[in-house]
Amino acid sequence: MSAGTAKLNVTVAEVKPINDLVTRFKFIRTDGGELPTFSGGAHTVVEMQDDGFTRLNPYSLMSDPADRDAYMISVRRDDQGRGGSKFMHSKVAEGLEMVISNPVNLFSLDLRAKKHLMIAGGIGITPFMAQMQQLAATNGHFELHYSVRTASLGSYAEQLSERFPNRVNIYHDDLGQAIDLENLLIGQPLGTHIYICGPKGMIDWVRGKAAALGWPREAIHYEEFLAPASGKPFEVRLAISNKTIQVGENQSLLEALEANDVDAPYLCRGGACGQCETAVVECDGELIHRDHWLSDEQHRAGKLIMPCVSRFDGKTLVLDR
């Protein structure tokens, strides 16, 4: 099937700063119709027309999944990033027409769980906001542990504590508060599933602790989208389409393929889903792997690359595209 995802034409209905770093965006359908429902944990890929260049960034949907009038996302400004979040913060205003993908869920609730234990760090709170609303509507059993840097940077912490007073626990880094993970995990009832969304360090910490305590792998769910990092420009030859293309400093290999009209499927654009996996035909140089889809062994073998986040440094790279 063709690349990418089914698309929705939307209009920005609201732009609301939440704190110094995070801004919330509300989308409604441009034709006035209803948006599809979605499942908590889903993301949408937002297309940005930035000065003749198309950026496609995934953002978790944080609104009530049953609300078909509007979608909401929150974007954290990343001044070191390649510019997607800066574009959202500086160029996107109410009334702008944009194109977003249908919802895609790579961080779904396991509905068999007797209890859903959610562990969030920073902007990783957003998928949980949708999941909590979904579970609240269906009498699901959930509990959130949310780590923020400071009270003023704790997006939605106050609002969540008010709405779910007995289920939400907030931890402030600047006050030296931290999740007592070992006791938290030991105290969970049988049939609990753990969900983690936050910085890589937090994900590794919770996964490591849960594994050490003997939790089954199937009961641990996490979502980590990598933003594609900038890097040295490089050249790639494409064997199937018979083209030679340039990948710019602030461009991902996937974006360079798209800019040259080369069909490359994608879902997450963050090194997680495996959809854009591409075979390496010839490589004289070093593949800079940044995904967490391929195994370490596959990274070493150098026969595959994930163009959404990974790069190349060297003389010749030929890909099977």
Next chain:
Amino acid sequence: MTIQFNDETFRDDFSFKNSPAAIKRFPFPFHEDSYMYSVNLEPHTKTRPGSPFEFAFDVDEHYVSEMKDRAVTLADDPLRCQSLPHMTLAGWDLLEYIMEAKARDYPDLFSLTKDGNIWHWENKPLEIDQTFIFLDESTLPYGPMEYITRQTQGDFALLDQRDDNLWLDAGMITSQADWSLDFNVGMNFFEWHAPVPKANEMGIFVRALKFLLNLQQGAPARRLNWTMTVNPLLDTSPENYHKWGPMKTGLTIENIGSKQYLRVELQTLFRLPRSNAIAFPIRAYLCRFEDLMTVPKWGRRLHRVLRDIPDELATYKGFIDNKPLMLEYLSRFDDGAPTSDGIWPDEA
């Protein structure tokens, strides 16, 4: 559009029949003169007006009688419909998807009006008028999946997605080609496909699963599958093999044209939005050999496909014993002339 619904049976006296219009729109499964497994998935988008691919859920002249047959099968064996507890939300997803699609595509037959969560559903062919509260099971006579699939042609499997696999955790299966929901419920994709010969070695299941795990909302897919059935039976289940199995031994060169049916499954796949599960409807279409032979292209092609099919496949599909008789019958309709590409009859 107005559909004239047949009054017909799929058991006992087997009065099932296809009108000339139904024969012409039959989804003949062979696009060329040979057959081998393939993933063969394509987007399930509106295709060819009047064909079974025009709408998300095809309603045809057999609708009312097929639903009566399903009710009889369920009364005899309630385990044909099962839903594990975590699949209720997926059942609501399916109900919503089907009601919205049928009300949109067949406005003269079905209507759905919503006042918040209070929904009003009218199904004119089955004379059903139901007001209920969406997501409140106590307001429907059955669970949501059972309720809507008692009103929709075809079998339905609901697949939960977790641990990078798909799990057959709910279904309404009353017109199956010799597999059992009660046996398969709870199995994952590789477990329930284990009996299929050759395909595993060909790597088909790994590729198909990868495709399905990435199936997206708003982008449903479809494929055709097929088998052979003696008499127009919907219920060819393993549970009832003692009833239908012996029918396969009653074929003669005189009666094969009227008793032997090509059974085609239109299999579609939809990502369900609220649950992130996948709906897998399996819609069976039946057409007797002598009706198929009214389309010269299909007569030639069916002969060539069956003549060249590997024995393992004929065995798996359950017609190896009758294959020589089928070829004897079909060879009369194959003059050796070339056939055109694609599945549809040549325009006159």
